[in-house]
Amino acid sequence: MRTSRLGSVAAFGVAASLVLSGCGVGGGSGGGDSQQTVSSAGSLSGSIAFQTWSLKNxxxxxxxTSLIKAFEKLxxxxxxxxxxxxxxxxxxxVTSQVTGDSLPDVVNLPPDIAHTVAKTGDLLDLTKNDPSIAQTYVASGLSAYEYKDTGTGGDSFAFPWYLGTDVNYWNKAMLAKDGLSTTDLPTSLDQLIADAKIMHDKSGGKDxxxxxxxxxxxxxxxxxxxxxxxxxxxxxxxxxxxxxxxxYTAAYQAGYLPSNVLTSTYEGNSALFLKQEVAWTTGGGNYIQSTExxxxxxxxSIVPSAAIGTPPLYVQGISVSSKSRNLPLALAFxxxxxxxxxxxxFIQLAQGFEPGTKDASTLAATNDVGMQAQASAIAEKDVENGVNFTPPIWTSAMDTILNQQIALAMTGKESAKTALDNVVTQANALLGQ
Amino acid sequence: MKAHRWYTPWLLVVPALAFLGAFSLWPAINTLLLSFTNVHTLTGGRFIGAANYTRLWHDPQLWDAIINTLLYMAVCVPLLTFLPLLLAMLVQRTLPFMGFFRTVFYFPVIASAVTVALIWQWLLDDRGLVNDLATEVGVVHKAVPFLEDRWLLLFSAIALTVWKGLGYYMVLYLSALGNVRRELHEAAAVDGAGGVRRFWHVTLPGVRGTTLLVSILIGVSAMRVFTELYILGGSTGGIGGQDVSLVFLIEQYGSGFDGQLGYASALSVLLFVLTAVPLIVLARLNRRNEG
Structure with missing residues (x-):
């Protein structure tokens, strides 16, 4: 019957659009001019928005509050x-702010998010607008915001603000119980795996x-x-x-790592350390303080030691939106x-982190005592030598591929070589898409 | 009585049409258009022809996703079409505690999918309740890798979907069973038909419309499976990403500040085509049966 066929077609069309619209996605945004020249030297007026990330507490x-009051008074x-x-x-x-043209004038961004926003031209090149940037801020922090695939080269899209690193933390009670030294701690992957074997064998696979x-x-x-x-x-x-x-594969298959490190029930080494199921974790410089x-x-029971190898560097920076309607004020702030x-x-409050300017650490007094003082000293040294390992062109999709291939290798479904070849091939393919 | 003006019916349906157009038809058309571009969350948007569709053929994860999704549907549709019917026939009887059992069977429906999946995740973990019990009783000597083995994880997710969906579809069937006339059962019984024959020749034809509706609903929702696999398999989609579904891939590619929205749109179009085919088959089968 004609009516029922028409009805079927209409119903099918609606169902089709529902399925498709359920998966509907949006679009990109128009870019700003990152290469504008701005001066914050003159008289400032007007208002701007300043965005931080999880710091209102x-x-x-x-x-x-007092920082803003002091600036407004000045x-x-x-x-x-x-x-x-x-x-x-x-x-x-941040994505929705960029696409909606509502990125705050001054915004706290980590390097990976800043990279994506910088590619749209929405972040101001600060090297061009602050001639003393290289003299003021630490090089490791600045380099985290220098991107080869955006801008004109030698740009930096944020002022380094606070820097973190990884310190090793060991449970000396567990180490001692399983016959391991609490002072001669592993400083290489080989030593780490050798000690993991001892702990596994001594505890009958429980620790x-x-x-x-x-x-x-x-x-x-x-x-x-x-x-x-x-x-x-x-x-x-x-x-x-x-x-x-x-x-790592050999260690996993020998049972030196918990069997669920590759599955969805893995809670992370820090959570397992807190539950005293594992004797080693890495954490920020304030880990002992937060464990309290x-x-x-x-x-x-916690003993800190320096990171194995070159320590990682985690950077937070302050960027300026190139679309700000009050760029002089935004840059000045x-x-x-x-x-x-x-x-x-700020660092007085953000224990375990280091400042992003060269001479701020000498101004920052510390009240740390005991093992926390030791951890803070290690963190300070690690930040100086730290490297932001994650290249800015590395994306979350690539991270997923890496984790998938590592899991395949560690469970013996693929060789380590094949897994890493796959990661590199697929990640490079993503770069061009 | 004054005659209606010709546009009166259209005027009445305009709000609904506007809603449908804005929130269903336009997003669908937009998805189709975006699938021919290289748009990312914050950048791109250039027309690239069928490049995203060509890329589908070379995506190493796509075939896993298609197999998993179709298998999900192939197992869920028959199980969730017939098990709730049997359950509904069971709880329809006037026996003691039936109200209690109806509530118990319906309970998983009102629980959040995420909560239920998390509970299952804890149950099925290497050191979870299921493995602990199985090891204690001596059924197995080492933990069953429910969350590590590709197929065990997939079938665990299917079991979770079936368990969670039973109560909902049971309620639909309870309503349909109420419309099957008792006289038909009595007449069949008088004619000597047993329980099985009455089920095939009276009950099943009586709830055929509901059966079709249920199977379509399950088919569509099975093709869109995500939560169960995401919680049980983690954000990578199980070991090596072997337990991804099509929606999982769409989420993986399309989300985040570096999301590849053009490619995710092409995947959405593929999902639509794969969902539409079985729906058309079911609709045609139904029409043939009606004819």
Whole structure:
């Protein structure tokens, strides 16, 4: 019948659109001009928005309130509207701000998010607008915001703000119980795996030392260059990286790592360390202090040591939106937030982190005592030597591929060489798409 | 009585049409258009012809996703079409505690899919309740790798979907069974038909419309499976990403600030085509039966 056929077609069309629209996706945004020249030297006026990431709390709110008041007092007629975004889904929030042309004038961005935003031209090139940037800020922090695939070369898209690293933390009670030294701690992957075997054998497979799969940092520390000489393609499928993956695979298959490190029930080495199921974790410089809140009874058993190999560097920076309607004020405020005095004051509150300016660490006094003082000293040294291992062109999709291939290798479904070749091939393919 | 103007019916359906157009038809057309571009979350948007569709053929994960998704549908549709019917026939009887059992069977429906999947994840973990019990009883000597083995993880997710969906479809069948006239059963019984024959010749034809509706609903939702696999298999889609579904891939490629929206749109179009084919077959089968 004609009516029922028409009805069927209409119903099918609606069902079709529902299925498709359920998967519907949006589009990109128009770019800004990152290469504008801005001067913050003149008289400032008007208002801007300043966005931080998960810093509105009892510890930091008073700091930002007084920081903003002091700036407004210094520059009468200006107003800073402080916004803080919650910790979860920050990349999505920034994405929607960029696509909606509502990126705040001054915004706290980590290097990976800043890279994506910089590619749209929405971040101001700060090297061009702050001639003393290289003299003021630490080189490791600045380099995290220098991207080869965007801008004109030699640009930096954020003022380094606070820097973190990984310190090793060991459970000396577990080490001692399983016959391992609490002072002669592993300083290489070989030693780590050897100690993991001892712990496994002594405890009958109940205690673990290691509890994570390898990542880019491990390959880089083994001597594998993550990028090719031009810095435009991945090239870490080297024999050195293959050896690291083979070592982890052998350790996993021998039972030296918890069996679920590759599955969805893996809680992370820090959580397992807090539960005293593993004797080694890495964490920020303030890990001992934060453990006092989560597991006070564990604190007396924790011993810190320097990271194995070159320590990683985690950077937070302050960027300026190139689409800001008040660029002079935005630039001035970004410089103010990240000047040495303010960074020193901030670091007093952000225990375990280091400032992004060269002379702020000398201004920052520390009240740490005991093992926390030892951990803070290690963190300070590690930040100086640290490297931001993750190349800016590395994306979350590539990270998924890496984790998938590492899991295939560690479960013996693929050789370490094949797995790393696959990661490099697929990641390089993604670069061109 | 005054006659309606010709446009009165259209005027009445305009709000619904506008809603459908804005929130269903336009996003669908937009998805189709984007599938021919290289748009990313923040950049791109250039027309690239059928490059995204060509890329589909070379995507190493796509075949896993298609196999998993079709298998999901192939197992879920028969199980969730007939098990709830049997359950509905069971709880329809007036026996003691049936109200309690109806509630128990319906309970998983009201629980959040994420919560239920997390509970299953804990149950099926290497050191979870299922493996602990199986090891204690001596059924197995080492933990069953429910969350590590590709097929065990997939079938665990299917079991979870079936368990969670039973109550919902049971309620639909309860309503349909109420419309099957008792006299038909009595007449068949008088004619000597047993329970099985009455089921085939009275009950099943009586709920055929509901059966078709249920199987279409399950088919579409099985093709869009995501939560169960995401929670049980993690964000990588199980070991090596072997337990991804099509929607999983769409999420993987399309989300985040570096999302490849053009390619994710091409995957969405593929998902639509794969969903539409069995729907058309089911609709044709139904029409033939009606004819």
């Amino acid at each position: 009892a510890t930091f709110t008073p700091y930002f 520059h009468p007629g200006t107003a800073i509207n402080w916004i803080d975004q919650p910790g979860a889904n920050y990349p999505d929030k 673990y030392l290691m509890s994570r799969a390898p990542g880019l940092m491990d390959f880089a520390n083994a001597g594998a260059p993550l990028l090719d000489s031009a810095g435009t393609a991945f090239a870490f499928n080297t024999p050195a990286a293959v050896k690291v993956l083979q070592q 809140q989560t597991n006070p009874s564990l604190v007396s 970004a410089e103010y937030v990240t000047n040495s005095a303010n960074q020193a004051a």
